[in-house]
Amino acid sequence: MNIPSEQRVSLLRALPSFDILPLEELDRIATVMAVETFAAGQKIVCERELGDRMYLIVSGTVSVAVEGAAGAVDLGELTDGEIFGEIALLTEMRRRRATITAKTPTVALTLTRPDFEGLVDVYPDFHEELTVASDELMNKRLKALMAAKVLLDRQA
Numbered sequence: 001m002n003i004p005s006e007q008r009v010s011l012l013r014a015l016p017s018f019d020i021l022p023l024e025e026l027d028r029i030a031t032v033m034a035v036e037t038f039a040a041g042q043k044i045v046c047e048r049e050l051g052d053r054m055y056l057i058v059s060g061t062v063s064v065a066v067e068g069a070a071g072a073v074d075l076g077e078l079t080d081g082e083i084f085g086e087i088a089l090l091t092e093m094r095r096r097r098a099t100i101t102a103k104t105p106t107v108a109l110t111l112t113r114p115d116f117e118g119l120v121d122v123y124p125d126f127h128e129e130l131t132v133a134s135d136e137l138m139n140k141r142l143k144a145l146m147a148a149k150v151l152l153d154r155q156a
Contacts, residue, residue: 001035001107003058008033008109011056014081017130021123029119033109038062038102047099051088053110057081060106064098077103087134089116090127 008030012018018026033056038044045051047067057080064075064084075098078084088096111119120127 001037003035003107003109005030007058011058011081011109015056015083017126017133020129021119021126025119025123029111029115030109032115033111036108036110038106038108040102040104040106042102044100044102044106044108045085045096045098047096049096050094051085051096051113053112054083054085054089054116055100055108055110056083058107058109060108061103062100062106063103064100066098072099086130089113090131090134 005027009023009026012021012026012029018029021029035058036055038060044055044062047065057078059080061077061079062084063077065072066075067073078100084098084100085096088094120130
């Protein structure tokens, strides 16, 4: 599947952490990002595996889940224009924090670890911005996890 450069740049520019980067850098990133497609029901990443890339959803919907004591706990969905997988690239452990499964046929642009690391080497402010955004996302997911635990406890 071919995704035009203008669409790639537009998707990147719409991301809060990427909007601090100069247009020429967004153009460069857009050209190195690969296109990956996933069928509905396909696991894209699995919790605790090593993360080697981040994903930007071009089209489709994915579910986010973590493993709890009683099984998988749904933390919500991500859709067009949202990213996932960046946390594994930002942390020293490099492990995935959740399992992401395609709910619908999904198309994503991917940025590999080497390209990501090259980017943060040149733009340390980008790394900081993305870290803050990822921390906010983790807090949101933690709240969802806690709410799910409370709900499960009430049902028990």
